[in-house]
Amino acid sequence: MTIRSMLVLAAAFGWLAAGAPASARDCRLQQFASLDMTTEADGAVSVPMTINGHTGLVLIDTGSVQSSIAGSLARQLGMPITDSESTYSFVGGVRIDKTTTVDTLELGTLTTKKFPMLVLPSKVLHDDTIGMLGPDILQNYDVEFDFAAGKFNLFSPEHCANQVVYWTQAAYAEVPLHLDHGGHLLIDVVLNGKSIQAGVDTGAFRSAMTMSVAQSVFGIAPGDPGLTQLGTEAINGTRPVPVYHYPFSAVQFAGVSVLNPDIELLGADRFDTGGPQLILGVSTLRQLHVYVAYDERKLYLTPAEQR
Amino acid sequence: MKTILSAVGLLLLATVQALASAYSDFNAGLSARLHHPDLAIGYFTSALADPALLPSLRPVALFDRGGCYFQSKQYDLALIDLSASLALKPDFDAYMYRGLVYYRQHKPDAALADFSAAVALRPDVPKGLYIRMNFEMETRRYREALADGGALIAIEPESANYSLLATANRLSGDYAAALSAADTAISLDANSSVPRFNKVTVLETAGRLEEALDAVTDALKYRPQSVLGPMKKGVVQWELQRYDAAAETFADALKTQRGNAYAHLWLTISRNAAHVDDSDATERATHIDRNAWPAPLVQLYQGTSTPAQVMAAAHLDPNAESGQVCEAEFYTAQWQMMRGRTGTAKALLASAVRDCPFGFVEAPAAANQLKALP
Numbered sequence: 001m002t003i004r005s006m007l008v009l010a011a012a013f014g015w016l017a018a019g020a021p022a023s024a025r026d027c028r029l030q031q032f033a034s035l036d037m038t039t040e041a042d043g044a045v046s047v048p049m050t051i052n053g054h055t056g057l058v059l060i061d062t063g064s065v066q067s068s069i070a071g072s073l074a075r076q077l078g079m080p081i082t083d084s085e086s087t088y089s090f091v092g093g094v095r096i097d098k099t100t101t102v103d104t105l106e107l108g109t110l111t112t113k114k115f116p117m118l119v120l121p122s123k124v125l126h127d128d129t130i131g132m133l134g135p136d137i138l139q140n141y142d143v144e145f146d147f148a149a150g151k152f153n154l155f156s157p158e159h160c161a162n163q164v165v166y167w168t169q170a171a172y173a174e175v176p177l178h179l180d181h182g183g184h185l186l187i188d189v190v191l192n193g194k195s196i197q198a199g200v201d202t203g204a205f206r207s208a209m210t211m212s213v214a215q216s217v218f219g220i221a222p223g224d225p226g227l228t229q230l231g232t233e234a235i236n237g238t239r240p241v242p243v244y245h246y247p248f249s250a251v252q253f254a255g256v257s258v259l260n261p262d263i264e265l266l267g268a269d270r271f272d273t274g275g276p277q278l279i280l281g282v283s284t285l286r287q288l289h290v291y292v293a294y295d296e297r298k299l300y301l302t303p304a305e306q307r
Numbered sequence: 308m309k310t311i312l313s314a315v316g317l318l319l320l321a322t323v324q325a326l327a328s329a330y331s332d333f334n335a336g337l338s339a340r341l342h343h344p345d346l347a348i349g350y351f352t353s354a355l356a357d358p359a360l361l362p363s364l365r366p367v368a369l370f371d372r373g374g375c376y377f378q379s380k381q382y383d384l385a386l387i388d389l390s391a392s393l394a395l396k397p398d399f400d401a402y403m404y405r406g407l408v409y410y411r412q413h414k415p416d417a418a419l420a421d422f423s424a425a426v427a428l429r430p431d432v433p434k435g436l437y438i439r440m441n442f443e444m445e446t447r448r449y450r451e452a453l454a455d456g457g458a459l460i461a462i463e464p465e466s467a468n469y470s471l472l473a474t475a476n477r478l479s480g481d482y483a484a485a486l487s488a489a490d491t492a493i494s495l496d497a498n499s500s501v502p503r504f505n506k507v508t509v510l511e512t513a514g515r516l517e518e519a520l521d522a523v524t525d526a527l528k529y530r531p532q533s534v535l536g537p538m539k540k541g542v543v544q545w546e547l548q549r550y551d552a553a554a555e556t557f558a559d560a561l562k563t564q565r566g567n568a569y570a571h572l573w574l575t576i577s578r579n580a581a582h583v584d585d586s587d588a589t590e591r592a593t594h595i596d597r598n599a600w601p602a603p604l605v606q607l608y609q610g611t612s613t614p615a616q617v618m619a620a621a622h623l624d625p626n627a628e629s630g631q632v633c634e635a636e637f638y639t640a641q642w643q644m645m646r647g648r649t650g651t652a653k654a655l656l657a658s659a660v661r662d663c664p665f666g667f668v669e670a671p672a673a674a675n676q677l678k679a680l681p
Contacts, residue, residue, distance in 0.1 A: 039367050041367060041371055041400060071462075071463065072433050072462035072463050073431040075461065076431045121465075122433045122463060127399050127400050127403070127429070127432050128398060128399045128432075130431070148361075150361050230342040233341075245342075262338040286337070
């Protein structure tokens with residue numbers, strides 16, 4: 001995302017917090033929206049959004065660059081589609097270079113006008129979704145994924161530091177968060193005893209790592225007895241890539257561990273894009289209750305069912 | 308350090324609360340569904356048996372378990388789960404999937420009803436129109452297919468969809484509209500061979516065989532390593548009764564695809580028509596998989612099988628039946644032609660014209676041959 005568009009988006013959604021400023025001494029969370037999360041057949045999650053009066057589900061995708069609409073819906077609604085200023089590529093190399101402007105966008109009780117969205121080819125979307133909710137919107141809030149209860153909550157980022165874990169009195173993990181230029185969530189995790197950088201990507205339904213990372217960091221090479229080929233997958237509708245499974249023992253997040261994490265190893269060079277070494281998709285994230293404090297640069301985690 | 312367990316490890320959570328158990332089983336099912344459907348069926352069954360499973364996850368678990376049953380070809384069980392999922396929540400994918408189950412069960416009216424329910428639910432999703440359109444073409448509902456093609460292009464004006472519209476126009480006999488759509492498809496994906504090969508079929512079906520030959524030569528420039536391309540070229544040469552050239556094309560194809568049974572059959576057919584020696588046929592056949600279709604056809608040509616045995620073999624796999632029956636009819640017709648039994652061959656060709664799926668190279672070849680025969 002460009003700096004320009006970030007400013008535009010901040011302005012677009014900024015007014016939504018008006019009237020509800022958090023006092024410096026008021027540590028209560030100010031909830032802006034609480035939406036029912038729909039779980040897709042592959043475990044990904046979506047929430048209802050209304051675009052120009054048309055309501056449908058949008059995939060919550062912390063790994064995308066900008067919120068987006070299905071090209072087919074944009075055409076059906078007669079929305080103008082133009083070339084975007086920047087060109088983006090989805091995992092696998094799917095090119096995104098079209099944009100449109102939505103007259104009215106509604107997310108729960110939140111509303112904005114004249115909002116720019118990328119236009120997506122249908123092959124990168126779930127069939128029952130009409131678009132993606134990306135970091136351009138998400139990073140204006142604190143974002144909570146309560147997978148076990150099926151709730152997606154948005155809070156004001158104005159609150160006291162380190163006081164967001166309201167759903168349990170038990171201990172929780174507090175993980176430092178780095179945001180890249182696209183608003184992507186990057187954290188350090190320990191996988192099988194080795195510290196690596198991971199991207200938290202709710203748009204990826206499986207956690208994934210390339211074979212080259214598996215080999216260079218973990219010494220997992222073709223012929224390793226623990227490595228099994230699962231078959232092939234056409235990720236984002238691109239040509240199928242061989243995928244492998246390796247029995248990693250645990251991924252650790254500053255105090256919380258997921259044992260036997262389900263991580264796919266992708267056997268194709270085109271996925272080596274210089275991004276994080278591990279993509280943490282919903283197959284792993286669904287085991288957790290996740291609270292993303294974008295402004296605070298913190299990720300708060302507990303086991304998904306912990307209350 | 309807290310520890311939670313995922314996927315395989317979830318089974319160890321013996322003392323967790325009911326919600327945790329159902330949720331954990333559900334998650335384990337999600338992880339297993341793609342590559343271990345049998346394992347996933349067990350997880351989803353456990354999750355569904357637990358009343359604590361979140362109501363919003365119940366239709367998903369039913370849908371996914373139905374999908375796993377489908378993968379393992381247990382269509383009756385898939386139907387039960389997908390219907391139960393739909394009863395809880397009308398869903399585009401569940402309708403499409405159940406339509407596919409009906410299709411596999413040879414219930415075309417029920418399949419069409421479900422595809423239509425999916426399209427009605429989400430008219431903006433191209434896949435629904437795309438699949439229904441293909442189904443309509445296969446079941447010869449060309450008027451409906453053309454309508455879907457128009458709707459599809461309105462929401463997704465892409466090359467592949469124009470190619471599909473070209474096919475619908477071709478099948479309905481409107482060759483001018485078919486060529487127009489095929490040319491638009493080429494213009495939208497100018498560096499691809501795919502829409503060009505589609506245009507070849509339009510020209511071939513329209514009987515414009517010289518142009519079809521030029522078009523296939525042009526298409527091959529964009530994909531010199533194509534497997535389909537040389538086959539298409541050889542068939543058009545054969546239709547033009549340039550049997551020597553056709554034989555040469557199929558022989559070249561076999562140099563890089565020794566196990567290509569179809570190139571082997573066409574080489575024999577073309578050489579026979581050209582009165583050229585085909586004595587290496589027995590050696591060529593040794594490279595062809597004897598346990599998979601179309602091995603029975605190869606055996607027919609070798610003299611180790613009969614037309615009746617070929618037709619019986621064609622019916623063995625219900626999922627591939629229509630294509631195999633088409634091929635059995637077409638290649639047995641050629642076998643009969645080689646023996647001078649033109650009347651028998653014509654009857655088989657007429658059956659092939661009726662039975663061949665629209666995407667098969669044998670479909671236009673059979674129609675053109677019938678027209679050319681006295």
